[in-house]
Amino acid sequence: MNDIVRIGVVGAGSISVRGIMPHLEQDDVHDRVQMTAVCDPVPGRAEAAAERFNIPRAFESYEDLLDSKSVDAVTIASPIGLHYEQGKMAIDAGVHVHFNKSMTTTVEEADDLIKSAQQHGLKLVASPGEMLRPLNRRIRELILEGALGKLAWAVTGAAFGRYHEQESVRWGEDILSNINPAWYFRRPGGGPLYDMTVYGLHALTGVLGPVQRVTAFSGVRIKEREFRGEMLPCDMDDNTLLTLDFGQSLFGFVYGTAAGGLPDIGRFAIFGLNGSIRLGKLNGQPIDYPESQLEAEIGGNASLPHVVDAHYQIQEAHVYEDIMQLVDWIRLGKPTLASAEHARHVIEIFDAGYRSAETGIAQDLRTTFETIQ
Ligand SMILES: NC(=O)c1ccc[n+]([C@@H]2O[C@H](COP(=O)([O-])OP(=O)(O)OC[C@H]3O[C@@H](n4cnc5c(N)ncnc54)[C@H](O)[C@@H]3O)[C@@H](O)[C@H]2O)c1
The missing domain is CATH 3.30.360.10 (Dihydrodipicolinate Reductase; domain 2)
Known part of the structure; x- marks a missing residue:
């Protein structure tokens, strides 16, 4: 079992600021997952998110985030048209992926991601669960x-x-x-x-x-x-x-x-x-x-297995649940x-x-x- 999954947040827009980062910032998850990096191409946005949500590394470029070797997994929260390419790059870098909906825009892209992840022994979780x-x-x-x-x-x-x-x-x-x-x-x-x-x-x-x-x-x-x-x-x-x-x-x-x-x-x-x-x-x-x-x-959302206590009150708890499905799969080998x-x-x-x-x-x-x- 891997102890703590280091996760990178790709895109610091609406879903990240309102949902993903406020959930993953909570103390109760830090024995299983910790945000170690965030990236966003808008100058200053990743840095501002890192400061607000206590994330140690901020990048303007996704490539730099992957090159930093500071993540085991990413949650892709960028515009949907970028998800395929960014998912593929994560897989090539040996990183597990959670996709905010939708994972790709075409079936061929989805085929390619699933095949590549299998070849690399990596896990993909796709919202909405x-x-x-x-x-x-x-x-x-x-x-x-x-x-x-x-x-x-x-x-x-x-x-x-x-x-x-x-x-x-x-x-x-x-x-x-x-x-x-x-x-x-x-x-x-x-x-x-x-x-x-x-x-x-x-x-x-x-x-x-x-x-x-x-x-x-x-x-x-x-x-x-x-x-x-x-x-x-x-x-x-x-x-x-x-x-x-x-x-x-x-x-x-x-x-x-x-x-x-x-x-x-x-x-x-x-x-x-x-x-x-x-x-x-x-x-x-x-x-x-x-x-x-x-x-x-x-x-x-209260019936979702990881949505407990402080998570009840935070927006977009279903997205947090999907991320925790990936965390459990990586740590405990439990598919979703x-x-x-x-x-x-x-x-x-x-x-x-x-x-x-x-x-x-x-x-x-x-x-x-x-x-x-
Ligand atoms: N907004 C919602 O209510 C909501 C809810 C659940 C899920 N989602 C999903 O979350 C994803 C993001 O949606 P959003 O509403 O947060 O979008 P958004 O436009 O609010 O934010 C997207 C962010 O991605 C950044 N970005 C652009 N290019 C990038 C790149 N190359 N690398 C990294 N970041 C990049 C943008 O600068 C922006 O900050 C989508 O898949 C969407 O369907 C959105």
Whole structure:
């Protein structure tokens, strides 16, 4: 067993400042993981983060962070379009990787990372670890037990709205609270699918299993967004509707839109001949599982295994949970449900959706992942 995992934080933007670093700064994790380096290309940002969160090394360049040999693992919290290249560089440097969602933008990139990590004996954990949630695991059990009868269809999705323009860390004056969200609207890696729809689709595929075919319409609805008086050009699709074929005429509808979500579904809804799952309830009734009381009292993230005590109050605890999954895997050899294979399948659905929208042709999928039995 390795004693303490030395982790580097790649990108000191919103998720790092609000979630990752405040969690990893807590004393209770320091017997297992310690932040030893941070990097960000915006001059002064990594240094400011290092000072605020007691991180010994700060770099403007990711290459310098890797060259410093001060990390066993990295959490990649940069814009999504950079994740593949940065993941590959980490693997080449012999470093384990946690990917903030999404791990890559194409299925080929995901294939390459998984293969390279295996060749180097390294571990990849990919957010969002939605099947770590006891509720989602219980829903899968209920469906396998036949609680909904024969399934007919399911739905999930998310909308951008103005979420990223309005995050608190983008409206201050200092270097850690004045973070420009322009990349969320640009190619590659922008758009609501890789950033937002990814949660519900991880949960839905985790519950129902892999998808076989995808069709989609997709395009750019809002061509320019205003942020702090600056006009941000938007060339990445922000309005995408997909249909999924799970096989045997079980279908799914998935959206990642510029605005407007479906009410009353929660992260996903599933409909069968004998009932439905909606808002995390079975036919309108709460679902019982060992952690349900704790969640009702403290909040949804409280049932995640590493989210305890001080971590209840800190934002984005699910991201911290995924990082701790990697830490446990490195230290204790304990693999995780937040797997790169599951992330690759979800990425293939998005990637295939964009290809279908471009060509007008339904796309067959080729990847799969291990579902919970
Ligand atoms: N913002 C959220 O609510 C949220 C929540 C959970 C997960 N995430 C995920 O976290 C990741 C980052 O999102 P964010 O909202 O923090 O973005 P952000 O734009 O707020 O921050 C990204 C940071 O990465 C830095 N960066 C740019 N190029 C870099 C490079 N080459 N090397 C290292 N750093 C670089 C930027 O300077 C910036 O400080 C994304 O994958 C996103 O989907 C975001």
